[in-house]
Amino acid sequence: MSPSTYSRFIRFLQEDLAISTASIAVALRHREQDPGPLPMILWQYGLITIEQLEQIYDWLETA
Structure with a gap:
């Protein structure tokens, strides 16, 4: 993901x-220890709902 797309992605979230910024920060810290897609980490740690996860992947498809 390019830096500009990443910035738009974070803004979308x-x-x-x-x-929250805090939830995103938690997911990013966990991603450093256990690399994986940020949306999945957010979901695995209960920071987003399954519906939000679907919205994220829909957004990523069009980004």
């Missing part, structure tokens, strides 16, 4: 899905 925060603004459209109302995911």
